[in-house]
Amino acid sequence: MGRVEGKVAFITGAGRGQGRSHAVKLAAEGANIIAVDLCAPTGAPYPMASKDDLDETVQLVEEAGGKILAKVADVRDLSALTTIVDEGVAMFGRLDIILANAGIVTYGDLAVMDEQQWQEMMDIDLTGVWKTVRAGVRHIIEGGNGGSIVVTSSTAGLHNLDTIGHYVVAKHGLVGLTKALASELSKHQIRVNSIHPSNVNTPMLNNPGTRKLFRPDMDDPQLEDVVESFTTLHLLKTPWLEPEDVSNAILYLVSDEGRFVTGTQFVVDAGMLIK
Numbered sequence: 001m002g003r004v005e006g007k008v009a010f011i012t013g014a015g016r017g018q019g020r021s022h023a024v025k026l027a028a029e030g031a032n033i034i035a036v037d038l039c040a041p042t043g044a045p046y047p048m049a050s051k052d053d054l055d056e057t058v059q060l061v062e063e064a065g066g067k068i069l070a071k072v073a074d075v076r077d078l079s080a081l082t083t084i085v086d087e088g089v090a091m092f093g094r095l096d097i098i099l100a101n102a103g104i105v106t107y108g109d110l111a112v113m114d115e116q117q118w119q120e121m122m123d124i125d126l127t128g129v130w131k132t133v134r135a136g137v138r139h140i141i142e143g144g145n146g147g148s149i150v151v152t153s154s155t156a157g158l159h160n161l162d163t164i165g166h167y168v169v170a171k172h173g174l175v176g177l178t179k180a181l182a183s184e185l186s187k188h189q190i191r192v193n194s195i196h197p198s199n200v201n202t203p204m205l206n207n208p209g210t211r212k213l214f215r216p217d218m219d220d221p222q223l224e225d226v227v228e229s230f231t232t233l234h235l236l237k238t239p240w241l242e243p244e245d246v247s248n249a250i251l252y253l254v255s256d257e258g259r260f261v262t263g264t265q266f267v268v269d270a271g272m273l274i275k
Contacts, residue, residue, distance in 0.1 A: 003255040003257070004031040004096075005029070006031075007026075007094075007096035008092045008096055009022075009096065010034040010097065010098045011033060011034070011101060012075050013036075013049075013075075014054065015037030015049025015053040016053045016056075016203070017203065018152065019037070019057075020243070021243035021247040022101060022250050024057075024060045024064050025251055026097070027062075028064040030065075033066055033067070034085060035058075036073040036102075037054045037070075037072065038074050038075070039053070043104070044204075045209040046209065054072065069087060071084045071087075075100075075124060075132055076127070081131055084135075096254075097149070100132040100133060100150070102128060103124060103125045103128075103152060105164060107164060107213065109165070113166060121169075122170055125170035125174075133149060145189075146191075147189075147191070148190070148191045149181065149185075149191070150192075151174050151192070151194040151195070152194075153194040153195065154171045155198050155267070156168045157171030157174055157194065158175070158196055182262045182263035191253075191262035193261060194265050195246065195249060195250065195253070195268065198234065198241055199230055200240060200242070200246060205240060206223055208220065208221075214230065226239075227239045234272050234275065235275050238270050241270065
């Protein structure tokens with residue numbers, strides 16, 4: 001028996017990175033997956049996951065022993081998300097877990113940022129999380145078995161980081177959303193927590209924009225050029241987390257092992273926030 005045997009999880013941003021890792025981890029522990037990803041460009045200075053990436057997630061989930069419904073959808077589109085969740089619940093018979101994982105990062109100073117850049121961040125990283133929960137939570141309520149929701153925030157949801165102030169605002173907002181939902185949904189035995197990783201080894205981290213932030217002295221820094229800078233952020237000697245490090249924490253939060261954990265800000269940061 002897996003730790004989430006027979007349960008069904010709805011995961012956004014599942015085309016690659018953390019979302020894919022979460023999907024594969026939960027599938028290996030007995031869950032079936034409803035997965036979505038945008039598979040289209042945004043204002044972020046790095047490529048988004050592609051449809052081929054999402055197809056690879058499907059293959060990996062099935063190899064891990066899970067069944068999966070995977071669709072292209074935008075977390076800004078509540079109607080599309082609702083339709084997909086409804087289809088998944090009709091296919092799998094229930095919904096127990098929501099992982100509101102999709103998000104982007106862009107760069108700039110708040111004082112001179114244009115409205116479009118600000119609004120895209122709020123629409124995807126904050127409102128898109130609410131829409132993800134809104135699209136699925138009624139199925140958990142109607143199932144009557146309780147459930148678990150995990151919102152992907154960041155260490156930037158608990159302290160400031162320069163040059164990404166709009167991201168900091170959105171990720172701080174997720175803390176308030178988590179606390180409000182945890183209180184509101186407790187009567188249904190639905191637990192809600194936010195998770196706050198440090199840098200994770202995904203394309204959101206390993207891209208020219210992020211590398212340039214850490215090595216402004218170089219014209220085109222590569223990954224090996226920023227390892228030392230990334231490592232100095234942490235108490236533990238690592239430049240970054242791997243997606244599976246976050247997935248392991250997610251599994252605890254959504255399994256029965258975390259059955260009395262709700263309303264928390266769960267940090268996985270190699271000591272970043274206390275350094």
